Amino acid sequence: MLDNHDIRLLRALQSNAQLTASQLGEMLHLSASQAGRRRQALEQAGYISGYRAQLNPDRLGLKVEAFIQVITATHQPRIALSFMEHLKGIDEITAVWTLTGDADYLLRVFCADLAALNHIVHQVLLPHPAVSRVHSQIVMDKIKMDAPLPVASISNS
Numbered sequence: 001m002l003d004n005h006d007i008r009l010l011r012a013l014q015s016n017a018q019l020t021a022s023q024l025g026e027m028l029h030l031s032a033s034q035a036g037r038r039r040q041a042l043e044q045a046g047y048i049s050g051y052r053a054q055l056n057p058d059r060l061g062l063k064v065e066a067f068i069q070v071i072t073a074t075h076q077p078r079i080a081l082s083f084m085e086h087l088k089g090i091d092e093i094t095a096v097w098t099l100t101g102d103a104d105y106l107l108r109v110f111c112a113d114l115a116a117l118n119h120i121v122h123q124v125l126l127p128h129p130a131v132s133r134v135h136s137q138i139v140m141d142k143i144k145m146d147a148p149l150p151v152a153s154i155s156n157s
Contacts, residue, residue: 007151009038010047014148017051062110064117065139069103070125073132083130092120
């Protein structure tokens with residue numbers, strides 16, 4: 001059960017995961033040790049699944065971001081498993097979701113250029129026996145990226 005301190009701590013860490021226990025304590029009006037224990041308890045309970053740096057794709061030369069919908073030709077378990085394993089080995093694919101509706105998978109891809117995206121679609125995805133069709137959408141502008149989860153809307157009762 002999350003209380004108001006836990007919810008505020010989660011919101012703060014989503015904004016800046018590098019906050020120290022002392023800084024969290026100041027924000028939450030708790031001692032540093034209390035804030036640190038709360039953070040550790042939230043980690044152990046699975047509310048916090050990890051910490052990482054958010055890198056700038058443009059600075060890394062990844063100028064093309066795209067979403068690719070994949071429609072599969074078959075749902076045979078062996079072939080589907082093979083496709084999922086295949087996706088895990090492609091560094092440019094940063095996220096994979098299974099979906100309801102027309103597409104079976106949604107992939108988030110970062111590439112250096114359109115030629116690299118074309119290679120992924122035509123040389124990596126389409127040749128796999130699980131794939132029937134793909135639909136690519138290239139990101140033109142980023143309006144809201146990876147926003148924090150709406151922790152404030154969690155009921156603390």
